[in-house]
Amino acid sequence: MVESSIQLDLVFTALSDSTRRSILARVAEYEMSIGEIAQHYKLTFAAISKHIKVLEKANLITKRRRGKEQIVIIVPKSLDVAREHIERYADMWEDRFNNLDKILEEK
Amino acid sequence: MVESSIQLDLVFTALSDSTRRSILARVAEYEMSIGEIAQHYKLTFAAISKHIKVLEKANLITKRRRGKEQIVIIVPKSLDVAREHIERYADMWEDRFNNLDKILEEK
DNA sequence: GTATCATTCAACTACATGGTTGAATCAAGC
DNA sequence: GCTTGATTCAACCATGTAGTTGAATGATAC
Numbered sequence A, B: 001m002v003e004s005s006i007q008l009d010l011v012f013t014a015l016s017d018s019t020r021r022s023i024l025a026r027v028a029e030y031e032m033s034i035g036e037i038a039q040h041y042k043l044t045f046a047a048i049s050k051h052i053k054v055l056e057k058a059n060l061i062t063k064r065r066r067g068k069e070q071i072v073i074i075v076p077k078s079l080d081v082a083r084e085h086i087e088r089y090a091d092m093w094e095d096r097f098n099n100l101d102k103i104l105e106e107k
Numbered sequence C: 001g002t003a004t005c006a007t008t009c010a011a012c013t014a015c016a017t018g019g020t021t022g023a024a025t026c027a028a029g030c
Numbered sequence D: 001g002c003t004t005g006a007t008t009c010a011a012c013c014a015t016g017t018a019g020t021t022g023a024a025t026g027a028t029a030c
Helices: A006-015 A018-029 A034-039 A045-057 A076-098 A100-105 B006-015 B018-029 B034-039 B045-057 B076-098 B100-105
Strands: A061-066 A069-074 B061-066 B069-074
Touching: A006 A018, A006 A045, A006 A076, A006 B006, A006 B018, A018 A034, A018 A045, A018 A069, A018 B006, A018 B076, A034 A045, A034 A069, A045 A061, A076 B018, A076 B076, B006 B018, B006 B045, B006 B076, B018 B034, B018 B045, B018 B069, B034 B045, B034 B069, B045 B061
Parallel strands: none
Antiparallel strands: A061 A069, B061 B069
16 A cells, blocks of 8 residues: 555446446436436346445446436546546656666666 | 456456555556565565566566566556546547537427 | 575455345335 | 335345465576
């Protein structure tokens, strides 16, 4: 535990399950109720509800009430933290690559 | 399980742990042996070895032998699959946002 | 081939996760 | 206030994961 970023932990954990990625893709297109989401999967309602809670905890989605239903809404900027983190690896590697000249000179 | 992408599962699972992200950041800058990596953490050697195996399984890093040591090397393009997936969510949301006009017309 | 250093494997513990079922909650409609 | 529909909670089971320790392997140096 060095770069203690709980938010990143939560986001990557949420994205590590294909059912959750599928749900996220769904609500990225159309906001919909939990019941509507659950219809598309063989899992029980409760299981879907749990997956949605994981996405919510990672702040990838949020909920709003519409009568009896809970409407699931994507939080658009929430994935930025993950995207930016991934870019950072690329940048580091790029820097290292650009320093190859120096390394070769030492030979 | 809808968009059965085991590779994405592995990559996001690997990135969901801050120790592994830290290791990945380290080897993105400089390639180094497992022993050198382990020195920076309070965990046992075996624990670090396990973390590195998770990163290897996700194809984020690879290993090369140098005498007695195993040198850990980042696989630069391996994160693309994750980055591209994240971009897709953004695109979907963008499309939906651009269609707001039509939705408002229906009102 | 023996000693040594670097790493991995095996066995184990503790805890988290993904799934189930059935009861409980909560808002709406009558 | 009762019923119904939508969702969540609680309890439980099975499996996976992160960590440990100690033994086993693999490569080098002598």
